[in-house]
Amino acid sequence: MRDFPTLKLDDLQSDYPGVFEGAKYVDVGIGWLPLIQAFVEEALAHDPALVVHEIKEKWGTMRIWCDTPVLRARLAKGKAEFKSGMTCEVCGAPGHIRRPPPDRMAWWRTLCDEHASPDQRSWGTRPQGPMYGYMQTRDGQWYRYDETTDSMMPSEPPAQWR
Ligand SMILES: [Zn+2]
Structure with a gap:
């Protein structure tokens, strides 16, 4: 409700x-x-x-x-x-x-x-957990939200995935 x-x-x-x-x-x-x-x-x-x-x-x-x-x-x-x-x-x-x-x-x-x-x-x-701001696309690439550019930028995987 x-x-x-x-x-x-x-x-x-x-x-x-x-x-x-x-x-x-x-x-x-x-x-x-x-x-x-x-x-x-x-x-x-x-x-x-x-x-x-x-x-x-x-x-x-x-x-x-x-x-x-x-x-x-x-x-x-x-x-x-x-x-x-x-x-x-x-x-x-x-x-x-x-x-x-x-x-x-x-x-x-x-x-x-x-x-x-x-x-x-x-x-x-x-x-904020370890996945904060991260997303992964279908091809396996990780992206993370970047506040300066207000966009999802290619990134290393979150620590637990490396
Ligand atoms: Zn409000």
Whole structure:
């Protein structure tokens, strides 16, 4: 359950004709709209045939299911998914992945200080694990988010994979 506004699939379908035509649903907060817009625009520039099937939140971050064999479009997807973990799902301000109450594991959320409840603030945030910012493409190459260029850059594998 969400107590904040979520994106409307209809709006994305009219903003990006074709891309969201067959999408089942888009179920994330409006704070992530700029990430989705940046992803679609960057990916479309490299793959005009881009098709998005589904966008949802899992364990506090955004997951995008899409069809594209084009590397740069897949990197744009990875970047949007990674950045959702530092972007408040409610308002788009800088945020952190907030721990859920001990018995509500579905309640991981990325929220700014303002939109986190006092409880969520007291539970703390998720520590950055060894895979933080990394993604691997189908050919086995690793990429890591680079803040200076705001892009996924080719990288050595995470330490545990070397
Ligand atoms: Zn917020």
